[in-house]
Amino acid sequence: MASEPVPGEIDLTRPSVARVYDYYLGGAHNFAVDREMAQQAIEMWPDLPLIMQANRAFLRRAVRFCVDAGVRQFLDLGSGIPTAGNVHQVAQDAAPGTRVVYVDSDPIAVAYSRTILGDDPRTAVVQADLRHPEQVLGSPEVRSLLNFDEPIAVMMVAVLHFVPDADDPAAVIAGYREAMAPGSFLVVSHASQDGQPEKAGSHEDLYRRRTASPMTMRSKSQVIALMDGFDLVEPGVVFLPLWRPVSLDDVDDQPERFTGLAAVGRKR
Template structure:
């Protein structure tokens, strides 16, 4: 596990980070004691959490493959966390070596470790910024130098919008990114939801309210509203394992236990 003494200067090690907690769920090594403590408390309340997070990561991989198959060669991953094994650049560049990826996260630890992981890959970039400030993200030199918004792009909002409260207008944030996306671009979205296991979800939200990143879970109808200006591709808005599984065996007998909702919308 990460040595706290190696944390970038100014990082608050007294409060857990959503990006680093997620890294822990995935079996990563880029997290601190405070993150592991919160993750273990959450798992104690909801033992399926690691499997849910892994199902979300599996959706990300399938969605990236879908985008590459659709001819998309550039990706803007917002709230990317730490790009550990199986993240966007690995999947996309394995399928299309010319694919270009920009990772964006507001966590300085996530950004610092992302730069280390991606060193030497000149078709990737890391930007420390807040997705809730679209103009700052879109005008960043690294974004402008690597991505061409006159061509289709996949904007990834995977497991991040539930950390954007209604007061920050998530629909308006999506609209601003959509404005610069060329026709044929895709919005890849996954979102925590109470649908499926409302009792478990309530306790999880309560836990996150004690952190710097409180969680706002949304229903299927609320997620559909966020995608209103996109053409949602089949199979629509579904639980993680149900989105274009690679085989029937990949769909859990009880998919609603994964609670998270997944979808891909295409800009007409």
């Protein structure tokens, strides 16, 4: 249960996708309204906690991949609450000087993030909507910590499915791609109807009814299209557990259960 002070003028009668995700992962930064919705979603789709854990495991593998490729700066868009095993911890364990900026539109997620990160000079948090790249890229935190003349990893993990078609997610990505130096990476995971299509519609409907962030699941071909301008790193766009697993023992014998799609692309 969340115990830190809550920022003023926050509507706690409606679930937040960031805090619902925190609950799925076993975190403590959520409220009764978030837990109630998460439990409803899990009743409808019992594999959800496993899917979210697989998504977090993909994030860790992708960050390590980028660090191994020489990247020392990360922009994590729609970051939620940076609990255990998030970008800055994984990256800085591998390369202590790595710089990370988290971006989220949820004021409670941002407040918790600032508390968790403390005064670490290599990390910062920005409250902004990722759908407006010019605002994110022009923020003082991004301008002071990140150098877009050098390779950077832009993380869009479990967030693009909250960007509706009307907001043109491809154009949103292009706004960041144009600012990225060659050799930079785009890290994406995306909810998909592939794998368990019979559960997708009711899950989308739940988010549409209960949250301010309706969900749009997309197919593998649609996610591939979103990676335009990037060369896909092998193995391409795959179910979450299949993206460069540390061990084959980590791969479920039914990877289609983990309906999220994962991909990393390198800017040409």
